[in-house]
Amino acid sequence: MTEMTLEKGKTYHINGEGTKRQEATLRQRLRLKWLPFGDGAKPEAIDQYERFLALADDEQRVFIATLDADEAELYIALMAARATYVDPTDRKDGSITEAKVKAHPERYQWKPE
Numbered sequence: 001m002t003e004m005t006l007e008k009g010k011t012y013h014i015n016g017e018g019t020k021r022q023e024a025t026l027r028q029r030l031r032l033k034w035l036p037f038g039d040g041a042k043p044e045a046i047d048q049y050e051r052f053l054a055l056a057d058d059e060q061r062v063f064i065a066t067l068d069a070d071e072a073e074l075y076i077a078l079m080a081a082r083a084t085y086v087d088p089t090d091r092k093d094g095s096i097t098e099a100k101v102k103a104h105p106e107r108y109q110w111k112p113e
Contacts, residue, residue, distance in 0.1 A: 033084040036077035053082055 027035060030050055052063065052075060060079060064072050088099070101108045 031085045032081035
């Protein structure tokens, strides 16, 4: 059993691959398109990954330069997963939802002429 902190202050116990809902919550928290936690990944280090992703690009590069090859590969995968992430409110599914309007009021404002 692996413990994984998905939301600040909450710890979930994940058996095996975990549930889709918990994985989706973690992807949303870290704003990742996928979870690159395969071999060599440490799910208990979620807070550390979150701090890394909050760094500026130059700071991320400096940090990665200090790591061994296996650790660097994981952090590069985190960067790739973040770069390809699209916030659910920004997806182009064609429908205008309340969440989209709240996230981008300037885009959806209407003024009668």
